[in-house]
Amino acid sequence: MKITKIEAIPFAIPYRKPLRFASGEVHAAEHVLVRVHTDDGVVGVAEAPPRPFTYGETQAGIIAVIDQLFAPQLTGLTLLEREPARALMERTVGNPTAKAAVDMAMWDALGKTLDLRVVDLLGAYTDRMRVSHMLGFDTPEAMVAEAERMREAYGISTFKVKVGRSPVELDTAVVRALRERFGDEIELYVDGNRGWTAAESARAMRQMADLDLLFAEELNPADDVLGRRWLVGQVDVPFIADESVPTAADVTREVLGGSATAISIKTARTGFTASQQVLHLAEGLGLEVVMGNQIDSQLGSACTIAFGAAHRLTSRRAGELSNFLDMADDLLTEPLEIRDGELAVRPGAGLGVEIDPDKLDRYRTDN
Ligand code: MUC
Ligand code: MG
Numbered sequence: 238m239k240i241t242k243i244e245a246i247p248f249a250i251p252y253r254k255p256l257r258f259a260s261g262e263v264h265a266a267e268h269v270l271v272r273v274h275t276d277d278g279v280v281g282v283a284e285a286p287p288r289p290f291t292y293g294e295t296q297a298g299i300i301a302v303i304d305q306l307f308a309p310q311l312t313g314l315t316l317l318e319r320e321p322a323r324a325l326m327e328r329t330v331g332n333p334t335a336k337a338a339v340d341m342a343m344w345d346a347l348g349k350t351l352d353l354r355v356v357d358l359l360g361a362y363t364d365r366m367r368v369s370h371m372l373g374f375d376t377p378e379a380m381v382a383e384a385e386r387m388r389e390a391y392g393i394s395t396f397k398v399k400v401g402r403s404p405v406e407l408d409t410a411v412v413r414a415l416r417e418r419f420g421d422e423i424e425l426y427v428d429g430n431r432g433w434t435a436a437e438s439a440r441a442m443r444q445m446a447d448l449d450l451l452f453a454e455e456l457n458p459a460d461d462v463l464g465r466r467w468l469v470g471q472v473d474v475p476f477i478a479d480e481s482v483p484t485a486a487d488v489t490r491e492v493l494g495g496s497a498t499a500i501s502i503k504t505a506r507t508g509f510t511a512s513q514q515v516l517h518l519a520e521g522l523g524l525e526v527v528m529g530n531q532i533d534s535q536l537g538s539a540c541t542i543a544f545g546a547a548h549r550l551t552s553r554r555a556g557e558l559s560n561f562l563d564m565a566d567d568l569l570t571e572p573l574e575i576r577d578g579e580l581a582v583r584p585g586a587g588l589g590v591e592i593d594p595d596k597l598d599r600y601r602t603d604n
Contacts, residue, residue, distance in 0.1 A: 238315040238350055242274040243339060245285075245303035247296050248600040251565045256532060257374040259401025259432025260480075261290035266534050266564055269299045270592070270601075271338040273346050275316060281346025282592055284536045285338035286505055291480045291531075292333050299335040307339050316347040319510050333483050333506040334531070340508030341540050341588075348587030356582045359509060359547035365581040366545050369395035369424075369555035370562075371530060374402065377414035384415055384423070387559070392578035395424040395555035401432020401456070405441040416448045424555065425449070428479070429456035435464030442472055451554075452499060452527065455479045465496045475499035475525045483507070485514045492522055499524050502551060504540045505531030512544055520550055528556035535567045538580070539588045542573075546582050556580075568596050 247269055255264045266286070273281040287296045310325040322343060326336045348355045356364065370393045372380045380398070387393040396415065400408035408427070415425060427450060433441065438456035452475050459465050459481035469476045478497030482488045483506050491497045500519055502512050519526050528545040531537065538558050545551040545558075558580045561567060570591040573580060583589025598604070 238317065238347075239276045240273055240312050240314050240316070240343070241276050243303060243308040243311060244272040244274070245300040246270040246272070246597070247300060247602045248568065248597065249602050250534065250567065250600050252563050253565050254563055255373070256371070256560065256563060258399040258428070259430035261288075263532050266532070267296050268534060269296055269303075269335075269338065270536070270568065270597070271303065271342045273339065273342040275346055275350065277350060279346050279349045281342040281344070281349060281587060282536065282590070283338040283341035283345060283540060284534060285334040286531050286533060286537060287334065288531060292331070292483065292506065294332060294334055299332070302329060302332045302335045303339065307335065311339065316343055316350060319343060323510050337504060337506055337508035337511070340510050341504060344509045345587040352586045354582065354584075354586060355509070355543040355588055356547045359513070359544060361547060362549050363546050363552050365579045366528070366542060366552050366558065367395060367555035367578055368393050368558045368575050368580050369397055370559045371397045371399065371557055373399050377411045380411050381414050381418050384419070391559070391562070391575040393559065393575065394422060394578055397454070397557060398425060398427050399430065400427045400441065401429035403433070403437065405433065405437050405444065409441050409444040412445050412448055412450075421449070424451050426452040426454065427456070428454035430480070431455055431458040433457050435461060435468045438468050439471060450474050452477050452525070454501065455481060459491060459496050462494070462496070466494065469496055469498060477501050477527060479503070479529055485511065485518050488515055488518055492524065499526065501527050501529035502544070503529040503531050504544045505533055505537050509540075509544055516548060516551060525554070526550050527554050528558070530557035530560045532560050534564060535561045535569045535573045536590060538573055539583060539590045542580050542582050543588055566596065566600070568592050568600065
């Protein structure tokens with residue numbers, strides 16, 4: 238069970254269509270595959286998605302921090318020593334997705350070593366989750382057409398609409414068009430990625446007051462401290478903190494400060510070990526939780542479903558598990574399949590996924 242090597246491999250897979258939102262846009266999955274090898278010949282895998290507009294990480298930076306700091310620090314630990322591993326990685330500030338990928342690859346390797354699924358090691362609450370699909374910026378017609386396609390092809394009936402454009406009517410018209418097209422057959426919520434001011438957010442929420450939203454997420458920057466508190470105090474749906482709460486300490490600060498009333502858990506930034514910390518904190522505080530998506534490939538989505546399905550609170554709401562549908566290809570031997578609006582946990586040990594060596598050869602960018 239001893240870690241003998243940790244690899245960080247860059248790869249790039251194009252998107253069929255880019256995802257656009259208030260803080261940035263993604264045209265290709267230029268991620269880092271992390272492989273943790275042990276002296277039993279087991280290899281655990283996970284991915285780190287660089288999101289410079291969210292966490293400041295880049296693909297080259299993720300590789301450097303793993304190669305130069307985390308791999309030397311963690312080599313020689315056993316797979317059970319996840320707390321020592323976390324303590325060692327926390328000597329380095331920031332770098333959330335690099336830390337998370339190392340942590341999750343250790344859990345995958347542990348599951349493979351013990352012949353147990355990660356979902357069972359974490360909590361085994363259920364084996365599937367309803368899927369929420371993210372709709373990126375476009376015209377109302379195009380976004381309604383995409384929602385129709387997602388409903389027909391995959392049975393998805395929960396949609397997170399990206400908002401945060403100015404004037405706010407560009408976005409509120411989309412949400413209205415979706416509600417008018419689908420009525421109460423769908424669940425809807427909005428995510429501003431900090432694009433609006435507090436006043437724009439309040440105006441937009443007033444315009445959408447009759448549209449039965451589930452949540453509002455990061456409509457304005459949490460750093461506009463008083464503006465955010467003012468806004469959260471008047472919004473009548475749970476207000477989700479996402480990129481403003483990359484750590485448990487941030488969750489505590491934002492929630493106790495009145496800047497959020499719900500949180501998004503992303504395994505891409507807190508792995509499994511720190512996501513459990515965040516989840517238990519949220520449960521103790523009585524917060525709603527949504528499993529978010531860091532624009533993950535199938536490997537990252539396999540991590541999200543393993544964690545989300547493992548716990549009662551994380552599986553209650555639809556999880557954001559479908560961004561990989563927009564990718565032109567993927568690294569896994571067996572694709573994840575969304576059916577009847579649900580994604581099931583894979584049956585095999587660990588995360589239940591295997592990397593296809595031919596695909597990795599084709600998409601890795603370091604050879
Ligand atoms: C999301 O929920 O915000 C877009 C930016 C980011 O940090 O994550 C994605 C999705
Ligand atoms: Mg978000």
